[in-house]
Amino acid sequence: MIYIEYVIEYELEIIKIIDESVNIKSYFFDKPQDFNFSPGQYCWISVPSKITNPAPMAIASGLEEDFLKFTIRLWGETTEALFKLKVGEKIIVSEPKGSHFPLSSIKDNTKLHLIAGGTGITPIRSLIYSVNKNQCNLYYGAKNQSELLYNNEFDRWGVQINTIIQERDSNWKGRYGVVTDLIENNEFNNDDLFFVCGPRLMEKTVVNLLIQNNINTKSIYISIEKFDSEGNVIGPVLQLFEMGDDF
Helix, strand or coil: CCCCCCCCEEEEEEEEEEEEECCEEEEEEECCCCCCCCCCCEEEEECCCCCCCCEEEEECCCCCCCEEEEEEECCCHHHHHHHCCCCCCEEEEECCECECCCHHHCCCCCCEEEEEEHHHHHHHHHHHCCCCHHHEEEEEEECCHHHCCCCCCHHHHCCEEEEEECCCCCCCCCEECCCHHHHCCCCCCCCCEEEEECCHHHHHHHHHHHHHCCCCHHHEEEECCCECCCCCECCEEEEHHHHHHHC
């Protein structure tokens, strides 16, 4: 077992479960009154009575929503235990952890370019439900159509959405390719902000393209696990300018 120090933890009852795609589920909980978080943060999650390590999960719900939501991919012993639970059963959720998207840096006229790959859409969803949606442009890619999470919500988000998949699908009417194909010919303003979350290779490719297009590294924020020399988490949301060569 790993030891993780919490100041606060919550025992929360599952009120709803949604199958998002193969091996990906969303879990809903009533949000405790003192659960204060910012988009981009995560929680350590564990299952009572199961001897498993806690697992870090990004918060998917936004500040304007009255519930707490986590969207989780099946990938280890903790998620295996979680996937066996049903509505009415409980999990342990830590207080929110990690750095977050800088909401205070978003001005009324700032354009937000949200670039996500796969399950990287999870903290992006949290951000969308926490800001003025008219400011948001979403660029979202996945391996196939079934892995484009939250597509049944897109009509309600009220943001400009651009999607792309890699695998051919006779039912798909959109574009094929990778996320960078969605942004490579776009013109951006100097005051725009960029939030990137997805697989590491995708993040690196997106960042390189943005820099090639003269986007200031102070305007780019990356959601990534990062630890200091003592093993303390200093992510997940980091400004590219502050990361330097570490990225």
